[in-house]
Amino acid sequence: MKRLIVNADDFGLTQGVNRAIAACHQQGIVSSATLMATGAALAEAATLSAELPQMSVGCHVVLVDGAPILPAGEVRSLLAPGTSRFYNSIGEVLRAVARGRFRSEEVEAEAGAQMARLRQAGVLLAHFDSHKHTHIFPSILRPLLRAAASQGIRALRNPFEAPGVVGVAEAIGTPALLVRKSQTVLLRAVLRGRWLRAVREAGFATTDGSLGVTNTGWLDDRTLRGMLERMPEGTWELVCHPGYNDGELAQVRTRLRESRQVEMQALQAITQAELRSRYRVVLNSFGDLAATSKISGAAEAARRP
Numbered sequence: 078m079k080r081l082i083v084n085a086d087d088f089g090l091t092q093g094v095n096r097a098i099a100a101c102h103q104q105g106i107v108s109s110a111t112l113m114a115t116g117a118a119l120a121e122a123a124t125l126s127a128e129l130p131q132m133s134v135g136c137h138v139v140l141v142d143g144a145p146i147l148p149a150g151e152v153r154s155l156l157a158p159g160t161s162r163f164y165n166s167i168g169e170v171l172r173a174v175a176r177g178r179f180r181s182e183e184v185e186a187e188a189g190a191q192m193a194r195l196r197q198a199g200v201l202l203a204h205f206d207s208h209k210h211t212h213i214f215p216s217i218l219r220p221l222l223r224a225a226a227s228q229g230i231r232a233l234r235n236p237f238e239a240p241g242v243v244g245v246a247e248a249i250g251t252p253a254l255l256v257r258k259s260q261t262v263l264l265r266a267v268l269r270g271r272w273l274r275a276v277r278e279a280g281f282a283t284t285d286g287s288l289g290v291t292n293t294g295w296l297d298d299r300t301l302r303g304m305l306e307r308m309p310e311g312t313w314e315l316v317c318h319p320g321y322n323d324g325e326l327a328q329v330r331t332r333l334r335e336s337r338q339v340e341m342q343a344l345q346a347i348t349q350a351e352l353r354s355r356y357r358v359v360l361n362s363f364g365d366l367a368a369t370s371k372i373s374g375a376a377e378a379a380r381r382p
Contacts, residue, residue: 089116093321133364
């Protein structure tokens with residue numbers, strides 16, 4: 078059987094996003110979520126995570142399109158010039174990284190502060206990922222791994238998409254989707270090898286990759302089922318963003334609005350029984366992955382002379 082972690086991003090962004098993630102978990106499909114330490118609905122999300130102990134929770138590290146927890150003067154290299162906020166887009170982050178602007182110690186400090194805020198709110202952290210996948214860049218990944226290790230976290234998202242899960246015909250029919258597919262294929266070819274080496278050397282657990290990165294904003298029932306049909310053997314993560322498109326979301330800077338309700342409906346239309354019988358997929362969580370990694374590591378240590 079293939080294994081799938083269904084992880085909902087942006088937990089804590091709004092109360093509507095929180096309700097949607099909780100509903101999808103209670104429906105039996107969302108197994109993990111990543112919580113934003115900078116989210117306006119953090120307190121409610123922390124309460125929900127305690128009420129839903131079977132849903133493992135991680136830190137959704139924000140280093141783009143938001144404001145830092147630490148004072149601006151302590152993380153100046155991470156901020157858009159002349160502002161007290163992060164860069165607005167992943168493209169701007171890439172250009173800043175290419176110029177060597179991001180200071181490693183500031184990345185580690187800010188990520189550590191975000192993880193610590195969640196722990197102080199009583200959240201047990203099983204893993205981490207990052208808003209808009211900024212940890213795909215090795216120079217950002219390494220300090221994030223150090224910050225996570227210091228907070229007792231030993232698992233993370235592998236942001237590289239499984240080859241072939243987005244159909245060519247589907248991508249060609251939507252120009253924006255085709256551009257995004259081309260970008261994810263290029264990033265996988267250029268960065269995946271170095272990324273995996275850094276994760277292994279740091280002793281972290283991760284999946285074989287992700288589904289849904291290309292389709293963020295276009296994940297409906299047909300697309301989701303097509304990805305499940307084409308999902309390779311191994312352990313993969315479905316990256317999703319369920320939510321209610323309400324007045325509170327209208328006040329938040331995000332391109333994902335109507336699509337959040339479409340994703341929620343697509344997720345709720347699939348049961349664990351159908352995952353097993355139709356797609357030969359077993360639902361896992363990042364908590365499962367972290368626990369398995371610890372057991373494997375202990376067994377390996379016991380075999381050493």
